[in-house]
Amino acid sequence: MAKKEQDLQQVVENAIAEQKVPHVKFKGIDPKNIDVDRLTKPSKETRQEWWGRGLTFLAIILIGMLIVAIIGFVGMHGLATFIDNKVNIFHFLFSTDWNPGAGKNHVGAAAMIVTSFAVTLLAALIATPFSIAVALFMTEYESGKRVQLLQSVMELLVGIPSVVYGFIGLMVVVPAVRTIFGGTGFGILTATLILFVMVLPTITSLTVDAFKAIPKDLRKSSSALGATKWQTIYHVVLRAACSRIMTAIIFGMARAFGEALAVQMAIGNAVLMPYNLVSPAATLTSQLTSQMGNTVMGTLPNNALWSLALLLLIMSLVFNFLVHLIGKKS
Amino acid sequence: MENWQNQKSYIKTFAEDECAISTNNLSVFYGGTVQKLFDVSLGFKKNTITALIGASGSGKSTFLRSLNRMNDRVARVDGSIMFHNLDVNQSKINVYELRKAIGMVFQKPNPFPKSIRENITYALKANGQQNKKKLDQIVEESLRAAALWDEVKDKLDQSALALSGGQQQRLCIARAIALKPEILLLDEPASALDPVSTAKLEDTLKQLRKKYTMVMVTHNMQQASRISEYTAFFHLGHALEYDTTTNIFTNPQGEITEKYIQGSFG
């Protein structure tokens, strides 16, 4: 012990002896007596700081103004239906009579509202078990290369443009549905299947995050008690991640609810109350997409479409609010 | 429970003009409310090395970082810090100029991901020094002063991140002294270093003492006794004892100081 310390001491001394610390000459860097005046005056840095903070704050304000403008403009035009055209708001929400060209008593959006919710809920319903299974697979069952591969393919899936999904829907899903169920092949079922694929990666990746956030010890102590893997997953993992899985599903639903083109290409675009899953229907987004160009600014048919857009906006806010609510609760 | 509240503080004082910097009743509140430093009044004599010792969490870093206003964003600092007859703990003080006059070296080496040369010249250029020859001269002198010149003089344009930890730390010292500060604050500068690098670093500091006033936090009692003239002992956010290093180590006044020193030398 003592020998070791001595050796170490020796090494250190050698090191000091060896290094030729030169006689430090401070010429260029002689500590000068500082100018005390400068300590109390603003300098270049003060100005830089002012500019930097100002410019970046400007960017923030711009984004803030943007959202205010979006809500303001869409709100203004969306409310015109009810204020200028005197459409009854309950009629708008609960009537299925959609023919705004025929006057204010024919502005009932219920069919589109129901369809929008139907495709959204169904897509989330189908996607959730798959997402949870994939997330469990990626966090509890497998690790390493395979997971990474699956993850990058999932990310790729998020990046595929929605028109491409719409096109695949037309190519593959529509004919399949037509063959199996008859009819045109367009309708809620087709839209749901496409949306299912579109929200799958969203829900999955957020669920993976939820599982990863659970401390390893929780699992360990559970399996130490003799629980099987599934028992651990069911009683510990799923329970602990419950609220975040909910959040993931809501994010997925928000995406489905707002998706326009893929749905518009697959749903058939007939504003009818859906009576089954394989008849043509229309969602809020599909109606907006296909009709906005066919109406004249300021007329009732146009304002009615803006009301649909406002509804979309409000639902988007509601989804956001739900996410916050769940986040606060847990 | 230690009855440290009953222990008298033994704080050495210096005449105002002997001090490079001094504090009066410095208190620090994290998050605006949680007090972690209590009325610390210490003066640091010009051209000396003062060691700050004390248990982990006793507020040494907190104190040190207050001196060059690095705590501005995270904490409220009450009390005054006298520097050139000026209370620099006021909002009207230009903290950028203050920090140029009071350099700081951190516990973990934190060179920029730039070349060795740029690490030193970056701040100089930002201050308006553009003369290439002058810059080269400062680079050489500050690296020499930090006892790093011989090791890096052939690779000044290589990334600083390729240096060893000890070399990085000496580069950080070179970077700090290139700005010609009056005071150098060092927060456990040797804690990440091996014995050989530590020895070199200590030697560097001893050399620099001729020109700078240094305040250094350290957990290493041997180190404190080797290179510092004065030592201050911190305990739970209070400065309990401050005297010459010899006195502190051989003849501590307070019971807690004695215990701590004995325990640390153990």
Add this chain to the structure above:
Amino acid sequence: MNAKKTNRIATGVIYFLVGVVILLLVGILGNILISGIPHLSWHFLSSASSSFEAGGGIRDQLFNSLYLLLLTLIISLPIALGAAIYLAEYAPDNWFTQLIRTTIEILSSLPSIVVGLFGYLLFVVQFGFGFSILAGALALTFFNLPTLTSNIEEAIKGVPQTQREAGWALGLSNWKTIHGIVLPAALPGIITGVILSAGRVFGEAAALIYTTGQSGSTVDYSNWNMFSPTSFLNIMRPAETLAVHIWKVNTEGIIPDVNVVSAATSALLVIVVIIFNFGARALGNWIYKRLTAAKIK
């Protein structure tokens, strides 16, 4: 015993579901690429589209998509960078910052069709731009800003605090520390973030249908005068992008080779997305290595 059985069944079910998903993924990607790539000829890429005959290409749409992407990045990058810097470096922890963060979240979850319609209302109608590349670029900017901002903010926050402290301790202003030290260190992450968001922008159609319009004007690729109506650089001309093209040919269904054109264009879009996705990380890593490598030029 029972628990073991449940465990086995559960594991089976999970693997089954995962298997289905993998089949789906492979099927979708395979379908797009296999049905599209054979039609991706140089002729297809370099000839103009046809509005009612078979055999049209996507030259203009391809250029428009790239041009629009470029303009969108030029407009959105400075704003997103500024906003991200503010949020990561300056924003105090108070209700206002919270409000801004919520605002950005809301913006990021707005349906893109709503963003597009807002662009239509404000730029096309209110400001009188008409259907134009500029209106589209602005709409895409709105669509892009929240994602880009949070991507950049993440990258900036990933830079160790010790780097900032090093800068402050040298008397550098916060601003100088940010743009001289933090941003270069965050550059790999920022570039990855920008490219990832670019992939999203490149394939976006819903925000464009009512801003850049659904049909292009005739463009002259030899006319470099940005202000001439026929110039390919003119930002006030209506334009159709690749994604909008797919949507249009499918909903109109006029040209006889809809499926061929859509399949090939879809494959092109997906290939671009793949390149962006993998390129983003690869480029980010490469720059990171360059920055931290032993040799710096």
